[in-house]
Amino acid sequence: MTSLWSRLEPLLARVRKPARYIGCEDGAIVPQHGHGKVAWLLAYPDVYEVGLPNQGLQILYEILNERPDAVAERTYAPWVDLEALMRERGIPLFSVDSHRAAEDFDILAFNLSSELVFTNLLNMVDLAGVPVRAELRSPTDPIVMIGGHAAFNPEPMADFIDVAVLGEGEEVIGEITEVVREWKASGRTEGSRLAVLKALAQIPGVYVPSLYGVEYDGDHIREIKPLYAGVPERVMKRTVSDLGDWDYPRNPLAPITEVVHDRLAVEVFRGCTRGCRFCQAGMITRPVRERPAEQVRSMIVDGLQRTGYNEVSLTSLSTADFSGIESVISSIVPDPTACGAPTVSLPSLRVDAFTVGLAAKVAGGRRSGLTFAPEAGTWRLRTVINKLITEEDLYGAVESAFASGWSRAKLYFLTGLPTETDIDTQGIIDLAAGCVAVGKRHTGRANVTVSIGGFVPKSHTPFQWFGQNSVPELRRKIGLVRDAATKTKGVNVKWHDPSASLAEGLASRGDRRIGAVIERVWRDGGVFQEWSEYFKLDRWLDAMAAEGLSPDFYITRHRDEKEILPWHHLSAGLHQDFLWQDWRASLNEFGLEDCRWTPCYDCGVCTGDGLEHIVASPIPPAGGSQGTGQDLSRGGITPVTLRSKSSVGAS
Amino acid sequence: MKIRVSYSKLGKIRFTGHRDVAHMWERSLRKAGIAVAMSVGFTPRPKMAFGLALPTGAESLVELIDITLDPASGVTADQLDSIADRLSTSLPVGMSVTGIRECAGTEVSLQEGVVATTWIMLVAEPDGGPDIASAIERVNNSAEVLLSRERKGEKHLDNIRPGILELRSADAELMSSLPADWIGESVGHAIVAVLTTSGRGIRPTELVEVLVPESDPPINPWDHLNRVLRINQWIERDGERVDVLTGRAAHTSVSA
Ligand code: SF4
Numbered sequence: 069m070t071s072l073w074s075r076l077e078p079l080l081a082r083v084r085k086p087a088r089y090i091g092c093e094d095g096a097i098v099p100q101h102g103h104g105k106v107a108w109l110l111a112y113p114d115v116y117e118v119g120l121p122n123q124g125l126q127i128l129y130e131i132l133n134e135r136p137d138a139v140a141e142r143t144y145a146p147w148v149d150l151e152a153l154m155r156e157r158g159i160p161l162f163s164v165d166s167h168r169a170a171e172d173f174d175i176l177a178f179n180l181s182s183e184l185v186f187t188n189l190l191n192m193v194d195l196a197g198v199p200v201r202a203e204l205r206s207p208t209d210p211i212v213m214i215g216g217h218a219a220f221n222p223e224p225m226a227d228f229i230d231v232a233v234l235g236e237g238e239e240v241i242g243e244i245t246e247v248v249r250e251w252k253a254s255g256r257t258e259g260s261r262l263a264v265l266k267a268l269a270q271i272p273g274v275y276v277p278s279l280y281g282v283e284y285d286g287d288h289i290r291e292i293k294p295l296y297a298g299v300p301e302r303v304m305k306r307t308v309s310d311l312g313d314w315d316y317p318r319n320p321l322a323p324i325t326e327v328v329h330d331r332l333a334v335e336v337f338r339g340c341t342r343g344c345r346f347c348q349a350g351m352i353t354r355p356v357r358e359r360p361a362e363q364v365r366s367m368i369v370d371g372l373q374r375t376g377y378n379e380v381s382l383t384s385l386s387t388a389d390f391s392g393i394e395s396v397i398s399s400i401v402p403d404p405t406a407c408g409a410p411t412v413s414l415p416s417l418r419v420d421a422f423t424v425g426l427a428a429k430v431a432g433g434r435r436s437g438l439t440f441a442p443e444a445g446t447w448r449l450r451t452v453i454n455k456l457i458t459e460e461d462l463y464g465a466v467e468s469a470f471a472s473g474w475s476r477a478k479l480y481f482l483t484g485l486p487t488e489t490d491i492d493t494q495g496i497i498d499l500a501a502g503c504v505a506v507g508k509r510h511t512g513r514a515n516v517t518v519s520i521g522g523f524v525p526k527s528h529t530p531f532q533w534f535g536q537n538s539v540p541e542l543r544r545k546i547g548l549v550r551d552a553a554t555k556t557k558g559v560n561v562k563w564h565d566p567s568a569s570l571a572e573g574l575a576s577r578g579d580r581r582i583g584a585v586i587e588r589v590w591r592d593g594g595v596f597q598e599w600s601e602y603f604k605l606d607r608w609l610d611a612m613a614a615e616g617l618s619p620d621f622y623i624t625r626h627r628d629e630k631e632i633l634p635w636h637h638l639s640a641g642l643h644q645d646f647l648w649q650d651w652r653a654s655l656n657e658f659g660l661e662d663c664r665w666t667p668c669y670d671c672g673v674c675t676g677d678g679l680e681h682i683v684a685s686p687i688p689p690a691g692g693s694q695g696t697g698q699d700l701s702r703g704g705i706t707p708v709t710l711r712s713k714s715s716v717g718a719s
Numbered sequence: 720m721k722i723r724v725s726y727s728k729l730g731k732i733r734f735t736g737h738r739d740v741a742h743m744w745e746r747s748l749r750k751a752g753i754a755v756a757m758s759v760g761f762t763p764r765p766k767m768a769f770g771l772a773l774p775t776g777a778e779s780l781v782e783l784i785d786i787t788l789d790p791a792s793g794v795t796a797d798q799l800d801s802i803a804d805r806l807s808t809s810l811p812v813g814m815s816v817t818g819i820r821e822c823a824g825t826e827v828s829l830q831e832g833v834v835a836t837t838w839i840m841l842v843a844e845p846d847g848g849p850d851i852a853s854a855i856e857r858v859n860n861s862a863e864v865l866l867s868r869e870r871k872g873e874k875h876l877d878n879i880r881p882g883i884l885e886l887r888s889a890d891a892e893l894m895s896s897l898p899a900d901w902i903g904e905s906v907g908h909a910i911v912a913v914l915t916t917s918g919r920g921i922r923p924t925e926l927v928e929v930l931v932p933e934s935d936p937p938i939n940p941w942d943h944l945n946r947v948l949r950i951n952q953w954i955e956r957d958g959e960r961v962d963v964l965t966g967r968a969a970h971t972s973v974s975a
Binding site: 324 | 731732734735736738739742743745746747748749750775776809811812813939941942944945
């Protein structure tokens, strides 16, 4: 095992942003490789400045390096300029910590936060000198593993990966290390690859696609079943029961070059039960587990001291819901005018006045703009997606924002949602115009930016049965919003061309046959598909045509209850009939309250895993919550059976 | 109190840019617990003034920064050594403090004051064409050395000869005075060059362009420039070049 540094070094002055490849971060470890240790290469299949801040990767990096039997390094996708030079000179994928070749590691573990990085994974495996197709790998090749949100439907990647890990990694990486350590000790003999994969499949949360067969009936899946005795029929996601046991990262990585989210991040809770039906992150990370407020405080103080940052982001899917939010903020922002006091950023703001109050408290002098996400233009559509924000909520929040000195608000919307009509789409601009009118009462400069994205249905959500809008339809709807905005003073629209939503939709709900499409796109040069300058819709359409696959079947078609979905054998803990009922409830415009503070719907995640919410406060946060205590009578009949919490064994 | 600090930037960290270095300093000062005075205004910034940008990929023993300490922290001159130590510990691997002194408020700023810097360059001998030693001789014997450079999107032919204040092969004594691990495995003809920083200045890569034969397509100077190290930064005092940190005159010592 030698360092590739001397071969890389002469290339770096010739590429853009060479600091992407040198490591040297605060918090980086000096890897201690050794006999008998399992060597993990943690890979983020996008460019360094996007990948470095990823918390999941940082957490696993630290936990693995604390183990006596493991060592972990990191790698990121080399940008196209360096990749070309590497290929020209035969330099393989390398780690940024000690610039070791990827093939020197036992496990190549990719964190997938989006489906659009799938082609980059193929590219990195290929750059590593490892066969792209799993069936061609020998016992000397590393095990290619994926995890992260986009691994919840790993089927399109089934041909390329050895293992997918469902859910949270803190515990399962140790169990995987032990199995791989045994394999190494046994000498990784010819034919042993199947044995180690079978052993890995025994670990809860670990899915080995090659141990399962998929049978088709025409276009549809007839059956998915294990090919070997002892392989579980269904793989359940892993969930850490108490976040307080895992105060990582303790030694956060602070980069020496600019990255996105260049600040300390402290995760205040995991999971979300607001139940937004479009949101895969919320559905697959249930239940809610809060970090003790005291631990949040010490992680902030420690992290700031270690990194020298003066800004901390309190992360979660909805940080204003954190029970300890006020006490944490008042203890770290003693006096916003004092120099040296850290600034706090609160991503994912809730839409209410309480939240704006928090934002005002942490904003100090910086009142650049506040972001809210009503997601849909009318109350009707918001009951469909279960984002239960009334117009009064939104105007109230915007009112207090403008009254506290902000002059700009940003509103996030999705288009292409189930049951959406042009009235809903127009409603986006009506809402934005309403916000401008509220703002004008406070400042003549009041303006509102509408940011609009095309909705892509995801697996393990109530919308997994919904036929995605076609690209032309999404374009038409975005056009409606843009046209309406030109006639509305004070409203600007930000949007992306929705063509990438086709590829995202294909990969999100695709089955194993989509693997061939992904491989074609990659071989045709389609890497960095999240970067619009590298995305070409025709590449995807041509690849589908070449494979004889129909975009309608995979993307725009509604599915029915009987259909066996490609991830049928994989579980995020949610009962299939809960999701189906919630889908029906959605079509009936029926909103569902947050189960943190109201009776349990028995969605499955607590009951199945013996888990429960860990929330310090028994009552909803000030300022209300998703539907809690709200009049939802504008919705339809209740199709979901409600059960009292005490009867589900989680108490 | 305002302090002038010189620091090194060696090894892998040389691939970071000027803005990156500014951020590293902000974080390192906070890690070291050194309170910096803040500018007044809507978004207060720490009062730090950097010297001339070091090109990404170049190394240095003498990068410079002026820092105004928070008056409330009551730092005195005899604490400067301990500040230097704390900073060296907090700075990333490859960067450490190489000099520190109090800086009078009347001193000219680094950006305005520095007129020239000295570089050691390891230049690969070109395949075919004259070798580096004869190229140096040619430059030294010419009154005019033309280089095509872009200004506002247009190509201009500039005579850079007046900005090349000194150019010679580096002798063994000088090379042995450099940090032991600096050269590593890189090879090439070792050159000492004193280049002007006034006006547009001359970059080491631009000097390489005039030392190696022209080619079509134009060369990438980094194909020839194996390593480049800044060893002195000069200001002018009474018509003489003196070191910006130590005030020593040019002929007394090359490296601080
Ligand atoms: S099982 Fe019940 S309490 Fe737990 S997340 Fe699901 S609905 Fe909420």
